[in-house]
Amino acid sequence: MIIKLLDIEDSFALKGDLEVAKLSSAYRLASKVHYDLIIKKSKDTLSIKGSLNCIISLTCSRCLDEFPYMINAIVDFKMLPQNMAPHEPEIELKRDDMDIYYYEGNEVELEPIINEEIILNIPIKPLCKESCKGLCQVCGKNQNYEPCDCYKGINTILGEKLKEFLN
Ligand SMILES: [Zn+2]
Ligand SMILES: [Zn+2]
Structure with a gap:
């Protein structure tokens, strides 16, 4: 899914289902990824807000069974051109809590970001059920x-x- 920056006037809604076999090896998708996003552009900055929903298959950390896990992620991030990325590591540490991603050229590819956002929402110790x-x-x-x-x-x-x- 590629967004062409020149196509964006100031804001638009992006809604649909992503079939992503190519996403990540950190998890296995058991459904399509439903995305419902509002993308706003001001100069070179894109603000993207909305939600991602999908079901992934996780391995229980106690019994090692696979089980379906529902991801309901609220996303809220900005995208800046690559040349605005901080070069000094300490600057990067100071950035606020909002997620920031960088893009190169005039196109933004959303799959890697959706992938990141899903990974952020995976529990560290997944449990098939609380009482496992x-x-x-x-x-x-x-x-x-x-x-x-x-x-x-x-x-x-x-x-x-x-x-x-x-x-
Ligand atoms: Zn035993
Ligand atoms: Zn379990």
Whole structure:
């Protein structure tokens, strides 16, 4: 999806679905990416606000199951020409919280930015559900489907040892 800067008068709405097989290897898309954006241009600066919605497939950090995760991202960022990018690293640190991206030439490609915005909204430790019981550390079974007695066993052995010790 390429925006040609010369085509923009001052603002326009951009709405649709993106089929992005080529996006990122950091996640797997399980749906199209629905975007609903308002793009405003003032001189060389584009302000882009709106929302991105899609379903991605994530791996649960506890049980390692794949599960669908809904991304509902509110986006709000500016795009500036590449020549306005800071050269000094310390300047970059000072920039405010708003996301800023840079473009080169007269065209802006939106896919890489949509990709970034999706990645920003992926939880660091994804869970298939809050109550996920995870994998048994002993036998490796998924405790959500196959509860096992490993811990009971360990507890019993510990209990026996403790009894011996106390006696
Ligand atoms: Zn899980
Ligand atoms: Zn077990």
